[in-house]
Amino acid sequence: MKHINIPIFIPHEGCPNDCIFCNQRKISGHVRTPSEAEMVSTIEEHLQTVNPDDHCEIAFFGGSFTGLPEQLQKHFLKIVHRYVIEGRVKGIRLSTRPDYINTAELNLLKQYSVKVIELGIQSLDEEVLKKSLRNYSPQTAIDACRMIKDNGFSLGVQTMIGLPKDTLQKSIDTAKRLIELEPEMVRIYPTLVIKDTELAQQYFNNRYKPLTLDEAVLWCSLLVPMYEEANIQVLRIGLQDTVDLQKGNEVIAGPVHPAFGDLVYSKILLNHITNKLDSMDIRVKKVTIHVAPSQVSLVVGQHRRNINFLKEKYGFSHIKVKADQKSQKSVLFEFLD
Ligand code: SF4
Numbered sequence: 499m500k501h502i503n504i505p506i507f508i509p510h511e512g513c514p515n516d517c518i519f520c521n522q523r524k525i526s527g528h529v530r531t532p533s534e535a536e537m538v539s540t541i542e543e544h545l546q547t548v549n550p551d552d553h554c555e556i557a558f559f560g561g562s563f564t565g566l567p568e569q570l571q572k573h574f575l576k577i578v579h580r581y582v583i584e585g586r587v588k589g590i591r592l593s594t595r596p597d598y599i600n601t602a603e604l605n606l607l608k609q610y611s612v613k614v615i616e617l618g619i620q621s622l623d624e625e626v627l628k629k630s631l632r633n634y635s636p637q638t639a640i641d642a643c644r645m646i647k648d649n650g651f652s653l654g655v656q657t658m659i660g661l662p663k664d665t666l667q668k669s670i671d672t673a674k675r676l677i678e679l680e681p682e683m684v685r686i687y688p689t690l691v692i693k694d695t696e697l698a699q700q701y702f703n704n705r706y707k708p709l710t711l712d713e714a715v716l717w718c719s720l721l722v723p724m725y726e727e728a729n730i731q732v733l734r735i736g737l738q739d740t741v742d743l744q745k746g747n748e749v750i751a752g753p754v755h756p757a758f759g760d761l762v763y764s765k766i767l768l769n770h771i772t773n774k775l776d777s778m779d780i781r782v783k784k785v786t787i788h789v790a791p792s793q794v795s796l797v798v799g800q801h802r803r804n805i806n807f808l809k810e811k812y813g814f815s816h817i818k819v820k821a822d823q824k825s826q827k828s829v830l831f832e833f834l835d
Contacts, residue, residue, distance in 0.1 A: 503557040503591065504544040506537055508574065513561055515595075518631050518696035519661065519689055522561055537577050545586060555613065556581060558592040562618070565598045568606070575610035582611040589613030593656065596642035597634040604649045615646050616654035616685070621661060622672040629662040631696070636675075643679040653681040654733065659717050660689040660709035660753070662700070666717055673721050677728045684725050685734040688714040690752035698750055711761075714753035719765035735759045757800075764796040768804045771797070771829055775812055783815040784834040791821035797829075 508531060513522055532540070541556060548554050556578045563571065581587045591614035592607075599617070607615070621627055622636040646653045655676050659669045676684070691701045691708055700706035709717070718735050725732050736758030755761060771787065789797050797819050798805055805817050822830065 500549070500552045502544070502548055502552050502554045504541050504554065504587070505557050505559050506532060506540060506574075506578070508532075508558050508560040508563065508566070513565065515562075515633060516631050516696065518629075518700070519658070519692065521692050521694040534577050537574075541578070541581060541587075545581075554587045555589050555591050556587050558590070560593075562594040562598050563592040564594040564603045564607070571606065572610075575607075575612070579610045591616065591654075593618060593654075595632075595634070596639040599642040599645055601645070601649075604645060604651070607651070608649070612651065614652040614654055614682075616656055616683075617642055617646070618656045619643075619672075619676065620656070620658040621664060621668065622675050623664070623668040625663045626661050626668060630658075640675070640679065643676075643681065647680065652683070653679070654683040654685065655679075655681045656685045656687065658687045658689050659721070660714060662697075662706055664689075666720070669717055669721060670724070673724045677724065677730065680728075681730055683731040683733045686718055686721060686732070687734075688718070688736070688753045688758070690737075690754055691750040693748040693750055701751055708752040711753040711755055715758070715761045715765050718758075718762040719769055722762060723766060735762050760796060761800065764799045764804060767793060767797050767829070768799065768807065771804075771808065772811070774829065774831070775808075778831075780812055780833070782833045782835050783813065784818075785814055785816075786818040786820050786832040786834070788820050788822035788825045788830040788832065790826045791823065794819050794821050 509522060545554070558574065563574075566574075575590070578587075578590055582589060590610065590612045592612060593616040596617050596619060599615075617639065619639045620630060620632060622639060624636055627634065627636065643653055643655065657669075657672060657676070658664075688709055689697070691697050691706070697706055701708070722732050722735065737754065767789075787797060799807075805819070808814060808817055816834075824830075
């Protein structure tokens with residue numbers, strides 16, 4: 499079954515927060531909240547391309563939905579709720595901040611068939627949250643996750659890597675603690691320096707250094723398997739939806755790449771292959787690596803990066819990567835003299 503989100507972008511007008519990586523407040527005057535007619539037209543347009551078997555949800559993206567005034571939340575929810583009642587979509591999903599979750603709010607969302615709540619956690623490290631001006635503690639985020647799960651919603655967690663004072667170990671610790679909270683899905687965003695943000699100021703004053711592309715790929719290649727092994731779906735690795743959706747956004751610096759997810763999965767496969775090869779006594783110069791057909795280009799890597807790495811590390815003169823239906827879940831080696 500294909501999962502389809504119909505995205506409705508709600509800029510967070512009047513957001514009282516000042517997270518250092520975000521320019522929502524600065525651009526909110528330029529990004530208009532969609533009218534009812536525009537929302538309906540977006541939904542109808544998407545529904546024309548949806549198959550009856552698809553699992554289709556309407557998704558409010560952008561700011562912190564539950565931070566909007568209650569009347570405005572109800573207004574938006576009423577518009578989309580009728581699609582759930584008519585059976586044309588399966589549910590509603592939205593994203594918000596951990597400190598905007600409470601019992602009254604969750605009761606309201608239940609009334610309107612909200613099924614999934616994604617929390618912008620970013621990090622569970624006290625210092626990282628503080629330096630990023632998120633204005634909530636790790637415990638607030640943990641409590642919000644628990645409340646969402648206890649109230650029967652599906653939980654998504656959004657995390658960022660490379661925020662000020664973040665380290666690989668801190669991001670691994672955050673992932674470990676989040677996995678214990680059993681979210682159904684996760685998004686991992688490398689921190690980018692966006693124009694008109696406090697982070698951009700810090701970057702220009704040499705007070706903040708973003709992760710390099712290689713560092714971000716390495717961190718993600720260690721985090722993604724942690725979530726996947728815990729059966730938590732990795733919905734997205736890379737550019738934030740808000741950065742995608744707002745045309746005026748400009749990335750000044752940071753590990754941005756159009757195929758960031760592919761780089762990460764390519765690195766994960768390379769890690770897997772080197773782990774296996776490291777445990778073997780290799781005395782030959784030629785190897786054929788059998789992998790699932792969908793993974794051939796990932797194993798080879800961009801510009802044959804992985805192949806070149808393996809040749810150098812293990813002294814292979816020839817490496818062939820072969821598509822093999824039997825290798826769906828594993829990587830098999832055939833060594834030749
Ligand atoms: S990240 Fe969200 S909460 Fe923080 S300033 Fe931007 S819109 Fe407000």
